[in-house]
Amino acid sequence: MFSHLLSSLSDGLVLGFVYGLAAMGLSLIWGVMAVINLAHGPVIALGMFTTYLLFYQAGLNPYLAIVVVAALGLLFGLVMYGAAVHRVIDAPHLSSLLSTFAVNMIIIGIGTAVFTTSPRNIDFAIGTLNLGPITIPLTRLVAALGAVLMTVFLYSFLYLTRPGKAIRAVANNREAAELMGIPSSAILALSFGLGTMLAATAGAFISTFFPFTILSGFPYELKSFVICVLGGLGHPLGALVGGLILGGLEGLVPIFMPVSWVPVVEFSLFVLVLLVRPTGLFGAK
């Protein structure tokens, strides 16, 4: 029983890091510009497929591919911001929700036409780690480490570089930041790009150990909502913690009830946290 619990929990926690990485992208965008990116799932899926193509078409090692995915993810976000988000940034919430959803439809539509919806997987294994009762595929462990590295990278960027500080200033008070000479449009675009970069990277990591289709991003999008609310919308580090909580839940809940109850628990918790502490479990304000 105990060893079963340990292995289930460690499985969940390791995945939790990757969930957290995906959610961080959503959280960053929300925190800076109060936009919920409904194209988040498809961007995750794009990360998966880009890795897939680089692996099979260009013969690139998946971990090298992830670097390319990150760059493309950033670029995609910049373009998407300019095309779909900038015009509605000050409009009521419904507008940005629908414009990002439109991008979702476009990606899924083209993706379905190009890749169909039959599952793909990247045939790539680098062994497993055995620690007593715990067995973890190394691909997942690397993904968890990657998530931590990306978090460190994000925080160093936000706190140590000029553009990062500008992002924080804009998130805090866009008008005041503009008065101080910060080009807010460029900063918003950059934040959006960083958000999609994180999402695409998470997709790339996931593709190294789970099969996927163009629709596979959607469950992660839903999980990201839950995680962001648990960790506090707009707090990237909270997202990582929220991811661990969610991963832990997914590891623990199946021990006590059928696995199909996991989403019931997750989403009930989600609504409950929204109602009781809309700033998240660790939210400051």
Added chain:
Amino acid sequence: MRNLLRLGYLLPVVLILIWGLVVIIHGEDTLREKTFTLLMFVGMASSLNILLGYTGYVSFGHIVFFGLGGYFGFYLLAQHDWSLIPASLAGGAMSAVIAGLLGVAVLRLRGAYFALATIGINEAARAFVTNFGPFGGATGLYVNFSVYEAYGGASQALWSTFTCLWITALATIIASALVKGSRFGLGLMAIREDEDAAMVMGVKAPQAKTLAFMISAFFPGLIGTLYFFKNGNVEPGDAFHLHMSIELLVMVMLGGQGTVFGPMLGAVTYEGLRGYLLTSPLFKSLHLAVSGLFLLIIVLFVPAGVVGWIRHRLPITRRLLE
């Protein structure tokens, strides 16, 4: 009541009335099926508009009331031999009650937080129903073919269901017009514009919002029961389709939120466009992408929707399009 006689409110009612009559008199099955889908979306979008357009709360979970109410009504039909009309009314009532209970809690949230909560509610409901024994769990429920005997055979049953749906769509539009033209509706619109200021002016916002939520939830429950009865079965995937929920938002926005005519126009246009794209050899495989592009253009450049745009450009139409 006097308000209902305004031209702008009469137009959509009369259109739906004639449309359904034509289909019934024509008596052809494929036209009926097509119209069923369209009227269903007219009812769903118009009911969503009562919350979204008049009260200003963006719900991504409108479909949850279609699912839960539909499941409940279908359960009564399939397991307790209720007949269609009482079962669908019970489905609607169930949705309204659930909305009432949820509303007290959820409507305290504003803006995007409310939108997120409605997504959570829909997903929680879907996951719960998937595990809920009396509703058939993941496989759902179905009716025996023999049930249709009570309605004079399967074909007759389908026509009866259509008639019920048509009347429901009419009732939704009438309810939408009644709300908009009433003192209650004025209060809702005051909440939409500025909830805090509305309260200071005496609008009982918590009660008004909850009531609007309940009204907007009643019709989907009814429509859900009718839809699942027509299909003969219900399963969690069909009942809580988040994508469809978002499409309803698209319809309302496309036609013009906050108007009586807009959601109806948006529903018919969106469904019509989708039907065209799905059958066109050129766009068939890209239909979703083309719809997405179309939506993006509407959101970016015509945010008031078709009706809002026309009203703004041609003030003379204001009496006709409300």
Added chain:
Amino acid sequence: MTLLQVQGITKRFGGLQALSEVSFTLAEGEILGLIGPNGAGKTTLFNVLNGVFPPDKGRVIFRGEDITGLPPYEVARKGIARAYQVVRPLNDLTVRENVMVGGCFGRGCLSLGRAAQEAEGVLALVGLLDRADQLAGSLNVAQKKRLELARALGSHPYLLLLDEVLAGLNPSEITAMLDTIQQIRASGITILMIEHVMQAVMTVSDRVIVLDYGEVIAEGLPQEVVNNPQVIEAYLGDPKMAERLLQG
């Protein structure tokens, strides 16, 4: 006759003492000016009076009834209306509909038809009748200020709370607005007004209360208050205001 009694109202926000032991009374038909440096707690006091948030301590007695802690919509129905400092018209509704909201949900609790009729009178009073069917969002600032007033009046209040209705207006608009305020009082409505335009508040008010750091530091006829050394001192922290005060 006393319309409003404010007794020992205290309100804290975290470490900030926004109001402490504020007490005063307001007689029916009076115009009472509420002045004080920025951050003195004037708007907070309004928020407590119309129920936006409850006080930590103290009571608000309106027409002999304790209304402390009632939600804003109940307070509105008792007959207290408010015009905001930052105008908040319902932009996508017409001017007439804006006023009707007041009529329908305020003290009158009118039907739509009655509210529409009465809106005409109110709009005539504030001089917006010719714009009744325009969207409120399309008005200019001065007109929006008047709409704000009309909306409050539409509810047939006993007491009108005016939060800097003169701010942002030019001198001739101020004179016109003061006329309107006098007319409103003549129609039997009691007025409590926050104002920074000192000269105006001194001419129009019967009595003035001065708040500083959440406390009432002076109360009396306009002339008495202006010469009160404590008041001058309070305003010295704000040289511009002090100058304006001395001019007034």
